Structures are given as structure tokens and as C-alpha cells.
Amino acid sequence: MLRIRKPIILFLVVTYITANTALAGGLSSRLVEVRLKDLTPGKIYSVKESTGKILDVTNTTEDITVNIGIEPEKPVDYNLVPGYEPIPDLSWVAIEKNYFKKVDPGESVKTDILISIPKDKRYAGKKYQVYIYSHTAGEAMMRVGIMGRLLIEIGGDVSP
Incomplete structure (x- = not known):
């Protein structure tokens, strides 16, 4: 009986320490959902210029410098907002700067x-x-990520 308890106790201690370390921080962003309305096919839009919002990602860890990658990702059907469909092609979305090296804690x-x-x-x-999708990247031991949602509504006219 004692032989079985030692591995279980060791497992629980390691799991507890790992879980507490993992919960010590991650990433955060204030850009949760952005809705762009009445877009015209054939034009390019900046979220910053159109809405005044910019994608900001903060390293919320206490003592870990991380690399951050940012990329568009198609939603799965069960996560779609009613009335919307997945973007047909991810190439429609470009991230101005999609990789940041050595982002310090709190930065x-x-x-x-x-x-x-x-x-x-x-x-x-x-x-x-x-x-x-904003996420830790590179050689990080722990990977964390967050999602922001972009809702695009295209107007009824095609520009000449």
C-alpha cells in the first residue's frame, strides 16, 4: 500500500507545482471583438484607421520573457456568431507585424x-x-495563447 501512495503523492505534488507555475501568467489583450461594417470589395482596410482600435498583447507573466506570434485563424462552426460564416481565405487578413522577440514581463x-x-x-x-490568435512562440517551455474575434460585414456594392 505504501509503495502505491508514494508515486501518487509525488504525482500530485508535481502536478500542483506545475499548475501553479502555469497559472502565474500568460498573455492578455484588450482587443476582444471588433466589428467592421459596410466594407467594399476591392479595398484594403486598417482596423486601427477604421475603428481606432489596435491589437495589443501583454506578457502577464511575472518573470518570463517570451516571443509572441500573431496570426489569423478560421473559426470552427460551433464558435460562429449567428449570421456569420468563416472567412473564405485567411489571406484576406494580414497582421502588420506578426512576430515579436523577447517581450519582457509586463511589456x-x-x-x-x-x-x-x-x-x-x-x-x-x-x-x-x-x-x-496571439500566442507564445519559439522555444518556450509553456505555450499560451488568446483569441480575438474579428467580424467583417461586406456592403452590397462592389467598387467600380
Whole structure:
């Protein structure tokens, strides 16, 4: 009986220490959801210029310097906002600067998101959703990430 208890106790102690270390911080952002309305196919939009919002990501760890990667990601069907569909092509979304090296604890990085809708009348009147995935990158022992949601509503007209 004692032989079984030692490995279980050791496992529980290691799990507790690891869980507490993992919960000591991660990433945060104030850009949770952005809605862009009445976009015209054939044009390029800056989220910063269109809404006044910029993607900011903060390293909330207490003592770990991290690299941060940012990329668009298609949502899965069960996470779609009603009335929206997944963006047809991730190439429509560009992150102005998508990789930041050596972000110190408490430090924030900022970047703009650019949206380009192809000039095609089949996109007129559509509503698309895409996630902006910000995550630790590189050789980090622990990976953490957060998602922001971008809702794109395309107007009914295609620019000449």
C-alpha cells in the first residue's frame, strides 16, 4: 500500500507545482471583438484607421520573457456568431507585424490588422468571422495563447 501512495503523492505534488507555475501568467489583450461594417470589395482596410482600435498583447507573466506570434485563424462552426460564416481565405487578413522577440514581463506589443476583400460581387452582403490568435512562440517551455474575434460585414456594392 505504501509503495502505491508514494508515486501518487509525488504525482500530485508535481502536478500542483506545475499548475501553479502555469497559472502565474500568460498573455492578455484588450482587443476582444471588433466589428467592421459596410466594407467594399476591392479595398484594403486598417482596423486601427477604421475603428481606432489596435491589437495589443501583454506578457502577464511575472518573470518570463517570451516571443509572441500573431496570426489569423478560421473559426470552427460551433464558435460562429449567428449570421456569420468563416472567412473564405485567411489571406484576406494580414497582421502588420506578426512576430515579436523577447517581450519582457509586463511589456505590451502593438500592431495593426489589415483586411483586404477581393473585388468580386459574390462577397457583397456577406458576413465573415475570423479569429486573431496571439500566442507564445519559439522555444518556450509553456505555450499560451488568446483569441480575438474579428467580424467583417461586406456592403452590397462592389467598387467600380
